[in-house]
Amino acid sequence: MEPSPFRWRDPAAIEPREWLYGHHLIRKYVSATIAPGGVGKSTLTITDAVAMASGKPLLGLKPHGALRVWLWNGEDPRDEIERRVIATCLHHDIDPDEIAGKLFIDSGRQLPIKIGELQNGKITIATPVVDALVEAIRDLGVDVLIIDPFVSVHSLPENDNGAMDAAVKAFALVADRTGCAIDLVHHSRKLNGVDADIDAARGGSAIAGAVRAARVLNVMSGEVAKTFAIAESDRRSYVRVDDAKANLAPPSAARWFKLSGEPLGNATSDRPEDFVAVAEAWTPPDKLEGIGADELLAVQKAVHEQCYREHFKANEWAGHAVGRVLGLNSRADPGQQKIKNAIKAWIASGALVIDTAKDSKGNLRPIIEVGEWADAS
Template identity: 75%
Template sequence: MLDLDPPAWLDDIEPPGSLSDYGLPDNVVPFRSDEPAGGMSGERPECTIRPSAFVWRDPATITPRQWIYGHHLIRKYVAATIAPGGVGKSTLTIGDAVAMASGKALLGLRPHGPLRVWLWNGEDPREEIERRVVAACLHHGIEPSEIAGRLFLDSGRDVPIRIGETGANGPKVAMPVIDVLIDAIRERRIDVLIIDPFVSVHSMPENDNGAMDAAVKAFALVADRTGCAIDLVHHSRKLNGADADIDAARGGSAIAGAVRSARALNVMSAEAAKAFAIAESDRRAFVRIDDAKANLAPSSAAKWFKLASEPLGNATADRPEDFVAVAEPWTPPDAMADITVAHLLAVQKAIHKQALRESPQANSWVGHEIGRVLGLNSYGDPDKQKIKNALRAWIASGALIVERVVDDRGHKRPVVEVGEWATSPP
């Protein structure tokens, strides 16, 4: 049976009404309706703005910020998820929705208790959204009862939401739609609204900063008046190989300015794949999540997820079963996980005063000696990359150092020598 008692945070939210009833602060009085707008009559319209005095409060009495999903989603604010096409942002947000509805940290972020989540997808039919949600539940072992009554799904094909458009006088926000959206969220007591993608809920020009600022702030109004958190899933512009960040959001810069937190998704680079000993053919399945904007919390280190494939077991006599993309958390391997201080000491003893070269292109590359000591193949990956990673880590720690020495041709060459000994040398 569903818990129909309203959540405690609703007590702090004003009841809905027409947009004119949303209320101005006590220190702002609107223009009188009988005065021409902007004082066209030449008379000063009645408008009073009174500065509000700051009154000290005991810090302990100030309500903590209401983060509800890591430091990405917070009540009464709009966040953004920014990524190029085909990276897996919809797969990630579906995983997020299941995690939040179940109250489990499926993708590395812990929800603040089981939450009511409304996932609106403007591109796919409802059946496809259901297919992907079911796949995420199967992959993470989530039982139907764990999300029952807390996950809401809609397709833009069946439930269109259009909060703004371009009219004869330019872009405008459809305030009646905002009213209805607020009512719907309050009726279902929604904690999180995910809009995927943002471009599907408006027809305003993306390069118009004024239009985009109004569009995002329309959702900020929804968040403020309902107490929910909103995630706008947004495409980045064409990056030509560069990483997506907050400035890569497609359209005007106002989108980045109007949200309070943002994350950017990027496929693993070829260089990173090589460092992690991941085959080039597999690297696109690994996606990095960066804090692109963290106004209300400290920036955190990058996180990763991996795209996996989940079979649904729905084969029929004439059609094979579906395999659906799902997101799962992934942690980069520790290059030094199985390398001990004893290994380091053995390497230091082996290379001491040998003037072995730093460059892997040199015949006397120090990595060949490291490989011999560690029992690794220094001539081919993945062992060669592991040696490079260890060498980089040891140089960074000061256990090994790079010095420039003059070779027999009078050229200065960088060589690797012992820095700080792991233990006292014999």
């Protein structure tokens, strides 16, 4: 064995990293998608697969061209996977010809993959399975392999770091030998209301350590839903995607997607049509949407030198004056929340400021006063 000496190369001549889908999937590496159950992992990855096969940014990420994608689902039968892919195509107006020959789907019920197991108490990686994956990926020219979920492709103890490291590295070997990118979809542990992060991946920490990029999914919290005036009954349809680990690229800002139901129109005489969950990109609304400089100036005139209180529970809350100007209900959501958002944004911009004034009992109380006057038309 002889160490290899380092030789300087012109950095401009070095090939850039081969990212295929945002900063999540890169050739020759394994990535992970981590989330609690029922959040929408499979719906997201199916939409990702259709996006990459069609070359279209269905969820805001631009694929690096139209890619060949192999989606393997270890839990659902093939006909259910077909329903979900077709519903995604219908929802996003994808013509079947756009993904023909570029999207491959398989169910673990018909095509089981078992890359690792314990044999006589020893961690064993199934070399024939690794070789078969390499051969299939090469034969089809697959760019991206999605394994959903990771737990379905091994029977190793999840809490054993050595076992998990061996299983992930077996997929890393597949990625390296074929030049494809691999996404392992993995469950988080039970979080009891706490947001998932990279450390929330179920089982040994080696799973998070062995991948080069990871993202986590979290349902919108009740507090965040209030700021966007989204009803409690609807908030679970909104899911945030965060870069949890970005060893090869700067972490990206959080993205959101929304879960919707797409009808298939397949009703029969004795069964209703299927509605299938699909994912669509969602951008948080501007908290000052529909409120311009003219409205701000009217609000400033209404609160100027009136000693309106800063706290929303006060009888003389400034928000009541804002509500009258903007035609919003200041005593109940969603109007009250929009007013709170507007006041907070105006304070941050300096259009309004928090001052103090004495109340009827001579006590100093925080009030809202004009800061920098708006330059309205």
